[in-house]
Amino acid sequence: MRGQRALYGYLFILPTLAFFLAFVAYPFFRAITISMTEWAGYDQPRYVGLRNFINMAHDRIFWIALRNSLLFTVATTVLQTVIPLLVAVLLAQRWHWDQVVRTALFLPVIISMVVASLLWRMIYDPNFGVLNSALKAIGLSSLAHPWLADTHTVMPAIIIVSLWKSLGFYMVIFYAGLQAIPLDLYEVASLDGANGWQKLLHVTAPMLWPVTTVVMVINIIGGIKVFDVIYVMTTGGPNHASEVLGTYLYVTAFGATGGGSPSSGYAAAVGVVILVLSMIGTYAQLRLTGGRSDVY
């Protein structure tokens, strides 16, 4: 009986394990191997050890991409933690129509990143975009700007899109966290004479800490592997001003913007850098949440 049962166990996991080995584990090890070769993608790969990683040190664009990835990660983590938290606390008060507000805030979460990015590309359009039209209409034409074509505004413009798209998502997580705080805690605090702000600081904030760490870690890992929004909005331009590791990997491997021959080995090495950075992010999660990955 027991032996037969175990057989069923193997039978049940076999398809999942097979898919995992064939389409995750094997490609994963192959990615590491490729990162140690010099290889254009069509010729014979040549083993070069760690040369690809050493070459990164002198690659100006790699450093721009790394810097932008970290900038994007830090900015989105801060904005996409603090703002959704404040909105959730506000929404948790009693409001008429609060369900309508939550439905509306979650709508951008539902649509794809491609749709959101294309939509905002039109909104940011220097000549016909609604943003510049609106600025002109209210007499602020001096602020009208080629948002995505200016190296100084391109990253902030993209970060705004990311915030718009994910606000509802993180807000819902915080909102659920707020609902889970036992009401007795507030009663006890009231008995101790705490006022509203003191309760917010001494009851709500510490009780929300586990949820906050989860939100931050999702943000960090999402920031390190950001790709879609930037690829669709700017392909890393203008002049690499919005290049991140993800877009640099992709363009290096598949040569999407023309110029420069594809270099699969070097691109795979950039992938290893993304991998290491996201492992650091995951490690941070384990440390912050004490190994619990099920907080939410």
Place this chain on the structure above:
Amino acid sequence: MSTREQTGTNARHPFPSVVARQILPARASRVVSRTGGYLILLLLTLASIFPLIWMILTSLKDRSETYSPNVIPSKPSLAAYQFLWSQMHVGQYLWNSVRVTSVTVGAVVILASLAGYAFARIDFPGKQTIFLLLLSTLMLPGAVLIIPLFLQLSDMHLIDSQLGLILAYIGGGLPFAMFLMRSFFTTVPGELVDAGRMDGASEFGIFLRIMLPLARPGIATITIFQFMDTWNEFIFAATFLHSPTQRTLQPALFALVGRYSTNWPVLTAALTVSIIPTVTVYLILQKQFVTGLTAGAIKG
């Protein structure tokens, strides 16, 4: 969304009103802060939906009116949609996305349920090791896999084939879906499994007739999560499929911009069509949707 659903949701969350009274400062010019609160919520709501409303309104504009600063079209028309349907094969892309998504979701739900059940309820040697192995890559960025997967699908002659894309999606989706199903199965009382075994039911019979019906919320969660993930996926689809007949919606939208970057009614009409399936399902199954997507929170 019906009023009935709204009240239902509120009834399930009785807390806000109580919390409200206790978090807010007692009398700090209450009317002013209430008005300010409503104002902030109104602005947030508008900021969230305005781009989408603008998208729909622009798609109804006449080509000549594209660049007028008026948001509302003076002569609304469906010309852009007719053009999309007759010239741009949007029906083909929609169908491709429906096909790829439904096969992927179906396979992931079935295989993840089987594996999740085994990991939760059947003992077999090596279980823990295999489980941890499957979980080890949960945070793996897709970008790391794109080069080797491209090579592998080339080796298998599955580049530019929806089957190749589907296989990659299933492989990528299974570990997380299995993990979620396992946690659902562990909450089902073990006595039911033992009772089934006593009655002489086969392991597969127990899974199918006893466990699966009880794990319906879990199935709903992974269905929604996988549906959204697959429908909205861009980079794998853009890389592994080339010919327009194979292409799914997201890379097709991206390609459309290259050709019609100045024809905004057609572009926005395409974007609108692409979000209709997901937004419709969302508005009908709102509660399950929010649960399903935020369950993906730990995956990110």
